[in-house]
Amino acid sequence: MNKASTSDLMEKVVSLCKRRGFIFQSSEIYGGLGSAWDYGPLGVELKRNVKNAWWKSVIHGRDDVMGLDTSILMHPEVWRASGHTENFTDILVDCKKCKKRFRADKIGNQCPNCGGKEFTEGRAFNLMLKTFLGALEDESAVCYLRPETAQGIFVNFMNVLDTSRKRLPFGIAQIGKSFRNEITPGNFTFRTREFEQMEIEYFCRPQDADAAHEKWIADRFQWYVDLGMTKSNLRLRAHDITELAHYAKGCTDIEYNFPFGWSELEGIANRTDFDLKQHSQFSGKDLRYQDNLTNEKFFPYIIEPSGGVDRATLAFLVDAYHEEQIEGETRVVLRFSKELAPTKIAVFPLLKKNAELVTLAKKIKNELSKEYVTVYDDTAAIGKLYRRQDEVGTFFCITVDVQSLEDKQVTVRDRDTMKQERVPVAGLKNYLADQFLKNNS
Amino acid sequence: MNKASTSDLMEKVVSLCKRRGFIFQSSEIYGGLGSAWDYGPLGVELKRNVKNAWWKSVIHGRDDVMGLDTSILMHPEVWRASGHTENFTDILVDCKKCKKRFRADKIGNQCPNCGGKEFTEGRAFNLMLKTFLGALEDESAVCYLRPETAQGIFVNFMNVLDTSRKRLPFGIAQIGKSFRNEITPGNFTFRTREFEQMEIEYFCRPQDADAAHEKWIADRFQWYVDLGMTKSNLRLRAHDITELAHYAKGCTDIEYNFPFGWSELEGIANRTDFDLKQHSQFSGKDLRYQDNLTNEKFFPYIIEPSGGVDRATLAFLVDAYHEEQIEGETRVVLRFSKELAPTKIAVFPLLKKNAELVTLAKKIKNELSKEYVTVYDDTAAIGKLYRRQDEVGTFFCITVDVQSLEDKQVTVRDRDTMKQERVPVAGLKNYLADQFLKNNS
Numbered sequence: 013m014n015k016a017s018t019s020d021l022m023e024k025v026v027s028l029c030k031r032r033g034f035i036f037q038s039s040e041i042y043g044g045l046g047s048a049w050d051y052g053p054l055g056v057e058l059k060r061n062v063k064n065a066w067w068k069s070v071i072h073g074r075d076d077v078m079g080l081d082t083s084i085l086m087h088p089e090v091w092r093a094s095g096h097t098e099n100f101t102d103i104l105v106d107c108k109k110c111k112k113r114f115r116a117d118k119i120g121n122q123c124p125n126c127g128g129k130e131f132t133e134g135r136a137f138n139l140m141l142k143t144f145l146g147a148l149e150d151e152s153a154v155c156y157l158r159p160e161t162a163q164g165i166f167v168n169f170m171n172v173l174d175t176s177r178k179r180l181p182f183g184i185a186q187i188g189k190s191f192r193n194e195i196t197p198g199n200f201t202f203r204t205r206e207f208e209q210m211e212i213e214y215f216c217r218p219q220d221a222d223a224a225h226e227k228w229i230a231d232r233f234q235w236y237v238d239l240g241m242t243k244s245n246l247r248l249r250a251h252d253i254t255e256l257a258h259y260a261k262g263c264t265d266i267e268y269n270f271p272f273g274w275s276e277l278e279g280i281a282n283r284t285d286f287d288l289k290q291h292s293q294f295s296g297k298d299l300r301y302q303d304n305l306t307n308e309k310f311f312p313y314i315i316e317p318s319g320g321v322d323r324a325t326l327a328f329l330v331d332a333y334h335e336e337q338i339e340g341e342t343r344v345v346l347r348f349s350k351e352l353a354p355t356k357i358a359v360f361p362l363l364k365k366n367a368e369l370v371t372l373a374k375k376i377k378n379e380l381s382k383e384y385v386t387v388y389d390d391t392a393a394i395g396k397l398y399r400r401q402d403e404v405g406t407f408f409c410i411t412v413d414v415q416s417l418e419d420k421q422v423t424v425r426d427r428d429t430m431k432q433e434r435v436p437v438a439g440l441k442n443y444l445a446d447q448f449l450k451n452n453s
Numbered sequence: 454m455n456k457a458s459t460s461d462l463m464e465k466v467v468s469l470c471k472r473r474g475f476i477f478q479s480s481e482i483y484g485g486l487g488s489a490w491d492y493g494p495l496g497v498e499l500k501r502n503v504k505n506a507w508w509k510s511v512i513h514g515r516d517d518v519m520g521l522d523t524s525i526l527m528h529p530e531v532w533r534a535s536g537h538t539e540n541f542t543d544i545l546v547d548c549k550k551c552k553k554r555f556r557a558d559k560i561g562n563q564c565p566n567c568g569g570k571e572f573t574e575g576r577a578f579n580l581m582l583k584t585f586l587g588a589l590e591d592e593s594a595v596c597y598l599r600p601e602t603a604q605g606i607f608v609n610f611m612n613v614l615d616t617s618r619k620r621l622p623f624g625i626a627q628i629g630k631s632f633r634n635e636i637t638p639g640n641f642t643f644r645t646r647e648f649e650q651m652e653i654e655y656f657c658r659p660q661d662a663d664a665a666h667e668k669w670i671a672d673r674f675q676w677y678v679d680l681g682m683t684k685s686n687l688r689l690r691a692h693d694i695t696e697l698a699h700y701a702k703g704c705t706d707i708e709y710n711f712p713f714g715w716s717e718l719e720g721i722a723n724r725t726d727f728d729l730k731q732h733s734q735f736s737g738k739d740l741r742y743q744d745n746l747t748n749e750k751f752f753p754y755i756i757e758p759s760g761g762v763d764r765a766t767l768a769f770l771v772d773a774y775h776e777e778q779i780e781g782e783t784r785v786v787l788r789f790s791k792e793l794a795p796t797k798i799a800v801f802p803l804l805k806k807n808a809e810l811v812t813l814a815k816k817i818k819n820e821l822s823k824e825y826v827t828v829y830d831d832t833a834a835i836g837k838l839y840r841r842q843d844e845v846g847t848f849f850c851i852t853v854d855v856q857s858l859e860d861k862q863v864t865v866r867d868r869d870t871m872k873q874e875r876v877p878v879a880g881l882k883n884y885l886a887d888q889f890l891k892n893n894s
Contacts, residue, residue, distance in 0.1 A: 033616030039528030041608050041736040045596075046586070048526050050609055053519035053617055056627070060508075060520075067501075072826055075818075078494035079501075084630065085489050085647050087480030104588055113588040141584045143598065145487070145646060147545055147554040147636060149583075155486075157584065157598075167482050168491055175474035176494055177832050186497070189525065189630065195588060205586060206526050295482040377516075385513055391618055 022271035025330050026200055028344070032404050034058065034329065035201060047197035047204045049322075054404055057354035057385065059208075059325045062239075063187050065351050066210050066319070069235055070185050077183035077212060078176060082164025084189060085155050090163050091140065093294035094287070100159060101136040102195055108132065115195050141191045141205070157191035162316060164188075165213040166287045169299055180301060180312060181216035181224060187321065199272050201322045208321035213314050215301070218285065221261070221313035225282045229264050232278060232317045236266065236324070240349030241331050245269040259286030266319075268327040277327055278319035285311035328352055332405060338430075346405030347428060350448050355406040356384035357444070360397050362413040364390035373412040376422070376437065384444070402427060408444065463712035466771050467641055469785070473845050475499065475770065476642060488638030488645045490763075495845055498795035498826065500649075500766045503680075504628050506792050507651050507760070510676055511626050518624035518653060519617055523605025525630060526596050531604050532581065534735035535728070541600060542577040543636055549573065556636050582632045582646070598632035603757060605629075606654040607728045610740055621742060621753060622657035622665060628762065640713050642763045649762035654755050656742070659726065662702070662754035666723045670705050673719055673758045677707065677765070681790030682772050686710040687718075700727035707760075709768040718768055719760035726752035769793055773846060779871075787846030788869060791889050796847040797825035798885070801838050803854040805831035814853040817863070817878065825885070843868060849885065 029035040033052035037044040051059055071079045091097045103116040109128030116134045123129070144153040158164065165184045172184050187210045197203045216224045229248065237243050251263040263281040267274045288311045292299040300309040332346040350356070359377040361369035370390065377388040387406075389397055394411060401409050411423040421434045424443065435443045470476040474493035478485040492500050512520045532538045544557040550569030557575045564570070585594040599605065606625045613625055628651045638644045657665045670689065678684050692704040704722035708715045729752045733740040741750040773787040791797070800818040802810035811831065818829040828847075830838055835852060842850050852864040862875045865884065876884045 031616065033613065036609060036612045038524045038526070038605075039531055039608055040612065041732065041738045041740075042528040042530045045524070045526060045528045048524040050521065050523040050605060050612075052521060052609070053613060053625075056520040056522040059522065072822065075829065079497040080494065081492040081497040081500065083479045083486070083489040083491055083647050085479070085486060085632075087483040087486045089483045090480055137588060141586075142590075143582045143584045145582075145634065147578060164479075164491060167480055168477060168493070171477045171481065171491075172474065172494060175472065184494075191526075193586065206524050291482060297482045299482075381513065388516065 021330065021333065022200070025271075025333050028333070028346075028403065029055065029329070034404075047194070048206055049201050049204065054354045055325075058328070058348075058352060059321060061352045061354065062325050062328065063208075063210065063321060065239055066235070066321075067185075067187070070183075070212055074183075076178070076181060077185050077214070078172060078178070080165055080168060080172065080184050080186040081188065082161065082168065082186060084158050084191075085143075085145065086158055086164065086167075088155060089294060090167060090291075091156055093290045094163050094166075095290070096140060096156075096159060097138070100140060101138050103134040104137040104195070105131040105134050118196070137193075137195075139192045139194070141193050159192050160190050160318075161186050161188045161209045161211045162213060162287075162318065165211070166291055166314075167295075169215070169288060169291075170297070173301070180303075181214060181220060183212050183214035185210070185212040187211075199270070199275075201326050202270070202272075202275065204322065209318065210321055210324075211316065211318045213287075213316055215312040215314055218310070218313045221282055221284070221315060224315045225262060225264075225280065228315050228317050229266075229280045232280060232319070233266055236268075236277070236327075239328070239352055240347070241268070241328065245327075245331060247274065249274075257281075257283075259284055268323075268331075270327065270330060275323075276320075277323050278317060280315070280317045283314040283316050285313055287314055288312065343399065343402060345402045345427065348405040350407060353405045353407050354385070355387050355401070355404060356448075357386040357408045357410060358397070358401045358406050359386060359388050359410045360394060360412070361390050362394060362411055366414070368417055369412050369414070372416060372437075373410075376410060376412065376440065380440070380444070383441070384448075398425065398430075408447070410440070462771065462774065463641070466712075466774050469774070469787075469844065470496065470770065475845075488635070489647055490642050490645065495795045496766075499769070499789075499793060500762060502793045502795065503766050503769065504649075504651065504762060506680055507628070507676070507762075508626075511624075511653055515624075517619070517622060518626050518655070519613060519619070521606055521609060521613065521625050521627040522629065523602065523609065523627060525599050525632075526584075526586065527599055527605065527608075529596060530735060531608060531732075532597055534731045535604050535607075536731070537581060537597075537600060538579070541581060542579050544575040545578040545636070546572040546575050559637070578634075578636075580633045580635070582634050600633050601631050601759075602627050602629045602650045602652045603654060603728075603759065606652070607732055607755075608736075610656070610729060610732075611738070614742070621744075622655060622661060624653050624655035626651070626653040628652075640711070640716075642767050643711070643713075643716065645763065650759065651762055651765075652757065652759045654728075654757055656753040656755055659751070659754045662723055662725075662756060665756045666703060666705075666721065669756050669758050670707075670721045673721060673760070674707055677709075677718070677768075680769065680793055681788070682709070682769065686768075686772060688715065690715075698722075698724075700725055709764075709772075711768065711771060716764075717761075718764050719758060721756065721758045724755040724757050726754055728755055729753065784840065784843060786843045786868065789846040791848060794846045794848050795826065796828050796842070796845060797889075798827040798849045798851060799838070799842045799847045800827060800829050800851045801835060801853070802831050803835060803852055807855070809858055810853050810855070813857060813878075814851075817851060817853065817881065821881070821885070824882070825889075839866065839871075849888070851881070 034055035036050045038048035039045045105116045107123035107128045108130040110126035112125045141157040145155045146153045249265045261282040265276045266278045288299045332348045334345045359373050361373040380386040409425040423432050424435045425432045475496035477491045479489035480486045546557045548564035548569045549571040551567035553566045581597040586596045587594045690706045702723040706717045707719045709718050729740045773789045775786045777784050800814050802814040821827040850866045864873050865876045866873045
């Protein structure tokens, strides 16, 4: 199978997403809202599968990480302590001629709009989205939409420690929406103002932080590979010292080879003890960890694997996209792994006008639905039905034909090999269980 | 088993939620943010189970409903079309003496703050949370956080119809956060400014709407019962004609008997063809459905079962709370159904200093973790460990003792009956599978 040529791959993926109901532009009937996207019936299943695979891997599959789900609206003091109120800014300037506003680092010598050459002084523009809580719209009511889920974890460190009785090292993980007023969003769902994060904050002794950092980099890289992402499309990139936040001791990005270039899926940072120290100072609460063995009190170091749900979903989509020539026609296949495929099985009657075939097909569909996400379709000829399912990555197509009524067997077709096999209806569940086990990502 | 007396039940549930890590106050170390809550390690699992049970029931378990996940930020025109910009308001007045602001319908004759008797004229206060997108903070940049997920479904009606090839009747469902600037939030997680909804919009022919409405009321009621909620704590309440939105033909609430009174978990409304008509008019896009059989074009009616995730989670918590007297001590048990229990199984070694017991217990824990959310604990004596798990609703406790090393059997204790049974380690998986099947909600 061949990947589509890079030049038009992105265009093809975006088009497929819209055509088949993976991703739509938000508020499209009103001309759309810049950089906001809606996940359609197939997209929401794919994204749920990505999130569930992450939850299973980092929480249920481990003994040392617990889940959390904190609110988007937080006390404004949180952002003072974290430094976001002061430092989470872009420098903006206004063109004196056309009055348009631009990022200072993007204008060169002339206004990109009117060619003007004079600009106002640069002004810091905070990237947090602001709102007002309560009946007054004044400074006292200002509240921000969180620009990252991480702070919700830091401020709950003691709550989780006290209620869970965990000892270091342990982690707290959450999935949730964050918001940033990006001046230049773009690349489809890659950079948006509203996005979903999956973040782990792993607390450990300072002397164990380097080893934990290395281990998380390896574990998180392997997660993408285990879910079927092409290894050669992934790379690790250690941040240069000039890129690092002042408190960070190191950060390594997991990057994907997108059609628009290598770009970050996830950053894994060693944040040192900055976060808990800051929140201790600003809240006046002692957030140090009490070691029962040595009787020491200290601020744990934090290793933070911080991934983007939308970015991971987009990378899995791009990576799954394949085209191949079959008898002079182009077959498009999304080669999702078993765990990620939005639909696992499709069931068709060969003839939609034969009531017996339809009844049997629907019966099989209902039975399989108890275990797998399964769809029924009879709205086209069989060849077209196959292509439709290939295009959205459905693992198996099951066809019920006239012969099925006699021999109680159906045809099972494999998405990737297109091989067809006759399987007894009574043995279908075991057959599929075996196949999915084989294909297990 | 007895429910705690109603008067202090709510207090006990709130205390348990905090003590055991179900729900914490948001930004607690900064004094909290009014009416915002964070779900702790056990709470997030419970809430996930509620959401997954809903998704399985209304999407994967049916042929006629598809999922969707739309953005929180939408085009402002959406809220003009829906009527929220103009009508989603409370009337507020300011006390002329102390300048405080109140809901006009809550003040009586005197200011609740200073006793003042003179107020400004009532002013409509919109309940949508406002923010600004882009580099300017002016009217052109205003954007709202959605006050309901429903509109994201309506504006995607054609996108889903076109890409899914569904025919009427069919539904679109989504789970997501919404925001309302409530003047008087309260009752723990019941009424908050940030909350999560699970909404279904079911599109049908006008002549089929009444029957579909009745069916959804029955189906949604049964969902709560199937997940273990006490039937006598649930009731249906049909809205009086004066309560109905002007466009609605009928609405029935599913209410739960909370300690603070019967309150709405979910409303199931017949919204007529109002929504698609409005969005057709405001967007200039024809959102009528084309019937291929009759060749008619018309606006489908919409039946909307709209539930609150946080409210359902709170109701399941309250309903599960039981106290009983055992040998002079109070045993607290959360009697969650199998599907909702945040932890299914806990494994303990009887003696934490016996390395062989610990090894076997951890091995069993790791094996069971592949299928069930399972925890290991050895931080207290066995009686205390049992109570801890009872208090958070864990279905089974498995204890490994010295005898286990010889006879390869372990003790399995049932949460509700407290009966203990010796079960061979080799047969543990089958035993548990049978038990969970029996307890299947």
